[in-house]
Amino acid sequence: MKLSYIIALLLVSLNILSQASITGIVLDQDQKPIDGVVVQYGDLYHEFTTSDEEGRFVIPSKHKSIIQVTSMGYKSKSILVSNIQKNNIIILESAPIELSPVEITPVNANKILSQAIYNIKVKLLTKTNIEYLLHIKQIETHSQEEQEFFIKYISYLDKNDPKRKNIPYVLKLIDIEVIHKLSEENTSVVLRNNIFDLGYHLTRLDDYYIKNNFKVIEAESPDNLIMLSAIPKDDKIKESVNYKLYINKDDTSFVSLHFDANYRDIENNYKHSRGFKYKINKMETNIQFVRDKQNYYLSNCSQIVEISVIHKNKKEENLIFYSNSTSIGTNYTQDTSKLKKINGSTKNVIKMCLDKSN
Known part of the structure; x- marks a missing residue:
């Protein structure tokens, strides 16, 4: 040629x-x-x-x-x-967000929140195996019976899709360590049957829940952050809830959330489920993203929940549930093809821990 x-x-x-x-x-x-x-x-x-x-x-x-x-x-x-x-x-011409530490309209606050959530979903780190250490502990306070586990797992995100409510993480199990498990003579129905199911890895991120249940009422600008405060639309619980959302000023990306609520003194707050009734007395949730160069990844997701349960036979139990998932590295390079896929359900993970210990 x-x-x-x-x-x-x-x-x-x-x-x-x-x-x-x-x-x-x-x-x-x-x-x-x-x-x-x-x-x-x-x-x-x-x-x-x-x-x-x-x-x-x-x-x-x-x-x-x-x-x-x-x-x-x-x-x-x-x-x-x-x-x-x-x-x-x-x-592009500059049009910076200027916020003073005074109340702003809910419309403006909601616009900032929506854009911040969209931005973080666009910038989530992809094509990377991020390693996490998950600590789960459950205690029934009357009997002091408890279960406690440590789980190592990886999280992988193939691509960003900011329009999806659910973040399509792939979670895979690395290792399990059982610290405490129930004895054969345990009395706690709640722990033995693993009744409650909570999430440990943030898999849904959108403003739908916040906008439908809270009024985002004010914004402050401490240091390099925008802080949004929210109050419940339900007046019955308004004084019991503290909800703060934090956004990076420089790129308007959502970076952390703190939520705590004390429902202990609210009457008639019981819900019914499968032969028992229960109410949440106290709840605290913290979510944190950190920046890796131009991207972000989930650094920490933790929660503490206190629940009261009354069974059909009038037996009462009080459960304290704790979970804390913390990133421990973004450079997991071992072969993950043979690792077992898991979901973000604590109920599923606890069952795997108990199966391993038997």
Whole structure:
């Protein structure tokens, strides 16, 4: 084959490849790259990509002739694809969020919250096996009977999908250590039957629950964070609940949540289930994301729940449930193909622990 023919074929191939995608670069007014910019394209803008730390993004050229470019702290832009093909530099104008430590409208607070949750879901770390240590402990306070376990597992996220309510983590079991398990003579029906089921790894993140059950009423700006406070819409429990959500100022990403509630003095708070009635007396939940370069991952998810149970035979039990899942590394490199998949249910994990100990 002649060299001239090979060169011509190569040039044609490169031309076809260049036509298959379009590259753009997003800069601020100081000519500095902006990472994490959301670039939406396609029919109804259902598809998206994000810019890297150099401000660079790539989209298929076959899609709609207009793209939407959005980043918190900047004015959004609609741009013709044909303009990007002529000049691929996109300049975004600054539009910073300014908050004072006073009450703001629920509408504005909710907008900030929605954008912050969307941003963290766009920036979650993918293609990485993150290792966690989970500590589960259950105590029945009358009898002092208890169960306690430590579990190592990994979490893997294949790709970001900010429009999904559920985050499609794949969880796999590494190891189990049983510290305490019930004796053969145990008396606790609650512990023996593993009645209650709680989550230990954050698998759902959206603003639906918050907006439907709480009023996000004010925002403060301590240090580099935006803090949103929320109160329940149910006046009966308004004084019993403390709900704080924290958002990074620099990229408006949701980073942590603190929730604590004391329902002990609220009357007629029992719910009925399978031959017994129960009520939650106290609950505390903490969720924390940390940044890894330009991305985030779940660093900690913990909760303490105190529950009162009354059985059909009038027997009363009080259960304290504790779970704490903490990341211990983002560089798990061992083969995970043979590890057993698990779900985010404590009931499922406790059963696995008990099966191993028998």
